[in-house]
Amino acid sequence: MTTTSATTPREALRSPMTWLVVAVIGVGAYLFVPFFVSALQLNPVAGILSVAIWGGYALLLWWILARMQRFGRRSWVTTAIAFAWGALGVTGLATKASPGFSDVLTSTFTFGQDSEWASALTAGVVEETLKWAGVLAIAFLPGLRIRSTLDGLYYGLFVGLGFEAAESALYSVSSAAYADSVVWAVIATFVLRGVISGLWSHPTYSAITGAGVGYFVSSPASLARRIGILLGALGLAIASHILFDAPVLEGNAIVATVVKGVPVLVLLLIILRVSRKTRAAQIEAETESATGGPSV
Amino acid sequence: MSSGADSAADAASLNPPEPLSVRLIGRGSAAGALVIAMVALAYAVVLPLVAEAVSAPAPPRVIDIGEGATVTVAETWSEGSPAAGETTLTQGGATLVLSEPEATERLPIETLDGLTSGWIETAPEGSVATAPRTFTTDAGDDAATVVLQEPLETVQAWVVSDGAHEVIAVLTAPPAAWEATSASAQVLVRSLTFAEAAP
Incomplete structure (x- = not known):
């Protein structure tokens, strides 16, 4: 199976969605890169080490996820667009949106010493919605890029992976700024964000929203049901993200991330299983329809 | 009775509505682009302006x-x-x-x-x-x-x-x-x- 239909470059260039995706990634890069460059200038060793570690992490996961694909290979171009949307589009727009959302929140409600709740709500709502928009944009790009729930889940994973790698690289440099050992600070951030919470972090949340987008565009169900799943999956990802960042169950970072994260990972695995079964049945039906009999 | 209705229902079940992804083939997706543009503008432009106004x-x-x-x-x-x-x-x-x-x-x-x-x-x-x-x-x-x-x-x-x-x-x-x-x-x-x- 391929998830792209024949699309000429001319058709792609005529689509407003193509230009919108380019604009969002470009503006995101314009907003995010200066942050990273200034952090890099402050601490070049930490910056280079962070880029090496998180770049390697992203490439390794990219390779593993690409090899785990079932029902055919997905387009690497679309995968790269998903990754870039997360790494540059979401991180960049979030530099404007997160402070704004946080200011509105703290001006409207009283958080006082519980300001970590404001940070958790801000990160959950802003980042998940922007990642969700990325998978939705890919679905509307010319070329039939998402035609199953599984496709949406796959591209959602890559939007989240791009965001995770870029944001974590910035955090690594920031944490190294005050540490006695730059190398240890970068490695500690990597262990916490990449290893301990890596399985149930940004890629997991956006894979859930991606599955919702995949269902929305590929299911023949009623519009109300598809919108319900689309927004329900987004709500689920936002709630999971808020819970993960919320100042509850704090104390032991490892216990906290496992207790908060494992249910989200289990949820994603259930969605993955259902999506695979649905896709297998869909392929079976397509084969029957094409051959006039049951597939062997 | 209602054989016409039955056959219409049969036809509907045999030909379920096409998914959105198929209906989008060959179309410009202007509506989709509008939705994404609104989300991006709301977050990158409108929200900071609202924040500025609220916390003037x-x-x-x-x-x-x-x-x-x-x-x-x-x-x-x-x-x-x-x-x-x-x-x-x-x-x-x-x-x-x-x-x-x-x-x-x-x-x-x-x-x-x-x-x-x-x-x-x-x-x-x-x-x-x-x-x-x-x-x-x-x-x-x-x-x-x-x-x-x-x-x-x-x-x-x-x-x-x-x-x-x-x-x-x-x-x-x-x-x-x-x-x-x-x-x-x-x-x-x-x-x-x-x-x-x-x-």
Whole structure:
């Protein structure tokens, strides 16, 4: 199976969605890169080490996820667009949106010493919605890029992976700024964000929203049901993200991330299983329809 | 009876509606682009404008933080919702909470040590704290500050004491916002003035 239909470059260039995706990634890069460059200038060793570690992490996961694909290979171009949307589009727009959302929140409600709740709500709502928009944009790009729930889940994973790698690289440099050992600070951030919470972090949340987008565009169900799943999956990802960042169950970072994260990972695995079964049945039906009999 | 309706139903079940992904083939997706553009604009443009309007900065002003103690606040800081015993100020995603003056006999550095130990115990793995730094406020009171870098955010605390009372200020900010707000918060804390002791 391929998830792209024949699309000429001319058709792609005529689509407003193509230009919108380019604009969002470009503006995101314009907003995010200066942050990273200034952090890099402050601490070049930490910056280079962070880029090496998180770049390697992203490439390794990219390779593993690409090899785990079932029902055919997905387009690497679309995968790269998903990754870039997360790494540059979401991180960049979030530099404007997160402070704004946080200011509105703290001006409207009283958080006082519980300001970590404001940070958790801000990160959950802003980042998940922007990642969700990325998978939705890919679905509307010319070329039939998402035609199953599984496709949406796959591209959602890559939007989240791009965001995770870029944001974590910035955090690594920031944490190294005050540490006695730059190398240890970068490695500690990597262990916490990449290893301990890596399985149930940004890629997991956006894979859930991606599955919702995949269902929305590929299911023949009623519009109300598809919108319900689309927004329900987004709500689920936002709630999971808020819970993960919320100042509850704090104390032991490892216990906290496992207790908060494992249910989200289990949820994603259930969605993955259902999506695979649905896709297998869909392929079976397509084969029957094409051959006039049951597939062997 | 109703054989026509039955065959229509059969036809419908044999030919379920085409998914949106198929219906989009060969179309420009202008509606989809509009939805995504609205989300992006709402977050990158509208939200910051709303935040600016909601937390409209006022000219530099003197705020009473309780017990007659005051701080001079730059126009870039906005006052958050009031809460008992504390004053909340916000700026660009960062939050600065100032406590009411409380009676104390401790030095700022001693209070700060206690705060830092408590933080380190509950902070996530990989968090680091700087060594405390002492300074004197514009009014000549003793003060100290420490920065705690957590994986997800940066926290900076100040303790200011006039020898009989102390005020604790805590700045919480995401890494991207910390650099800009920390310096401004430092100026704000330096401006802290305790009430004149009664003769």
